[in-house]
Amino acid sequence: MGETWIRTDVLVIGGGNAALCAAIAARRRGAEVLVVEKAPKFYRGGNTRHTRNMRCAHDSATDTLTGPYTEEEFWDDLLRVTEGNTDETLARHMIARSKEMLTWITDQGVRFQPSLGGTLSLGRTNSFFLGGGRAMLNALYRTAEDLGVQVLYDTAVTALEIEGGTFRCAEARASTGPGNEAGDREGDGAAPSGAPMRIEAKALVAAAGGFEANIEWLKEGWGECAENFLIRGTPYNRGEVLRMLLDAGVEPIGDPTQCHAVAIDARAPRFDGGIITRLDCVVFGIVVNRLAERFHDEGEDFWPKRYAIWGRLVAAQPDQIAYILFDSKSLTSFMPSLYPPIQASSIAELAGKLDLRAEALSRTVAEFNGAVRPGTFDHTIFDDCRTEGLAIEKTHWARRLEDPPYYAYPVRPGITFTYLGTRVDTEARVQMRSGDAASNIYAAGEIMAGNVLGKGYAAGIGMTIGSVFGKIAGEGAARHV
């Protein structure tokens, strides 16, 4: 098969928010831009498809934001969620630049709406995309296409030629055939099998995401238990481009063993279950493992704040599975989710349906019920409903499981994103291990998120990182033309 040669000004690898912001920004500066996206068109955009909002600083309320969110407050929030695992210069730079993003993103055709439904707590800080992340992506793609940005779908970059800190060209291959339909549950993504391409460009923007869909890579940090992880986004986030950059001498940043893991419905498909498989009900009941034993204080904190600890906790349990149990009085207290809860008229029957030992589960529930102190239940505050005398107490929202039918949700760790990335400077240029900045290589989005978000998570911050550094990267890349 002959090799196709392509020459362009700016090569953008990846197809999500960061990639498209970079492509649009570079194109608006007059550069010829080629976007190479590994996923087929429907699955384009990586994790952006599953996002819903972005967090930008703003000095006053707007049509869709209920009040001001100052740079200082944003910085305080970031410091708190990352526990200091952030590069202050980059983070403050990003926060300052986030202010103009609301306007800029709107100018690219993206529309916002006021926060509604179960997300009112974010109404002041976060801007919600009308129609969600895929709507946002669709708008960016329409704008990019109108501007003349070229997009290749189903095309995986297979090699990067980098000399010193200078990008020369990329090798890529289109994937062909039905194996590419991302129903492909096995997660090998698209095996590149089509015609090889050689893409020369004056600058490179790497915006190809993390490696959360690469189970083998996850195993390097988590061991065999990663086999039981579910991936919340597409099977295409395999980190190949990140690996190529690190192998070419780019300096890494972020803990290579860490990822953002929440507890999601164990019945979810291995990939791309998205938002609808999450479960917001830990605080309403108890959580037991395979041995029918409790293993953590379910009433430790409000659900959104402790969203990410339960993935990690479940990952540490045998077979990486756990069961959230509650009774009929809690059935409609939380956001509904995709799968129905497993239902039984007694705890013993529920144990049978969950394949747990009935006497062990009955004992755990009885001990818990016996330890519940009287109180006034209110899940919107730290109430006084708690247990007393258990090895692992439930410190708030503890109510007896006594009103049949009883319900259970099986949960497994659901991986959202990884923290390992490429170190960048405020120009979004990647840094080489030699200590110099690369001359024409930029990175944006999840592939460099670890610079700002070294740990933890705050709603909408991934999109801020993607948009801000995407635009900076695109503008920087266009200067090489």
Next chain:
Amino acid sequence: MFDKDPRFSDSLSTDHLQEAARLMTVCNSCRYCEGLCAVFPAMELRRSFAEGDLNYLANLCHSCAGCYQDCQFSPPHAFNVNVPQTLAKVRADSYAAYVWPPAMRPLFKRNGTAIAGIAALSVAGFILGFALWHDPAVLFRGGSFYALMPHNVMAGLFGAAFLYMLLATGLGLRAFWRDIGAQSLAAGTASSLWQAMKDAARLRHLDGGGVGCYNEDERPTDRRRIYHHLTFYGFLLCFAATSTATVYHYVFGWPAPYGLFSLPKLFGILGGIGLIVGPVGLAHTKARRHPDLKDGAARGMEAAFLLMLFGTGASGLLLMILRETPAMGVALSLHLGLVFALFLTMPYGKFVHGIYRFAALVLYARETELQRPAEPPQDRS
């Protein structure tokens, strides 16, 4: 992947309703689309979905397809979330479910054929009627309509057809109103009616949340909304033409024909043009519509209604042009036959979408005001 769900009723009577209930459960755990239209906020007020709820949501959907384009789980995703198509199917089924009299239900099965047949029969009926009533030569004389059919007979015949249409659609509406539980909120208040009139008049929800609606590809446009406006307001203008002419005749004693700049003529000409351009545009967009968004089974019904409207507008204009020629008699038969058939078949075709959608918008306005859902009656008949 999708076991039976204890959260929603297992008494749903059709596959379409069950699929709609599954989707509403999926959508209710996502809610990303809540800013797009009325369907999703109405859905969020509910935890479970009875048939009445689903028929309400289905008729609230304007099929703009914004949610299909924006959904991360639409086909080819394994979750196969296709809200516009599923609600279109439930909607089409609901037209038959609420029809009066129920014996007419089979008319929806092969609606295109049925309506074409009724239309052809009534046109033929008028031609034959005129020919038998008079000397057949009167058909080819041109000039006055009333030589062919006295005004009182015409008014009586069409008045009766119109009243029958009102009765049948009214009783269908009553069944729908009851089934969606609108009475539980006493939804027919002046303010909810006014809100629904504004929403319907502007087609507020045929807009993908502000960008336009999607049809053949991922680029939203306002085409369907514009064509629908032309059709709807064209229809109203034609109706206004007939009504003013009736008032002229009976109140002022001014018999037809009227001059070019008279109200009946102006309304009729503008309305007729709307009824030609609008249905042609709608049929064109329908033909190009992405197959994922179409309810294949309802194609005949949509085509038949558009054709009837087009035929009404075109034959009306034709009649105006041909009235002094020998072709007048045939043109008049054609026009009267089509209008007669249009009225008779209105309760049994796509026309009812406007009635049920308006009722759904009224309930939606009321639910929005009260922030609680209607409760469909338990005892469904």
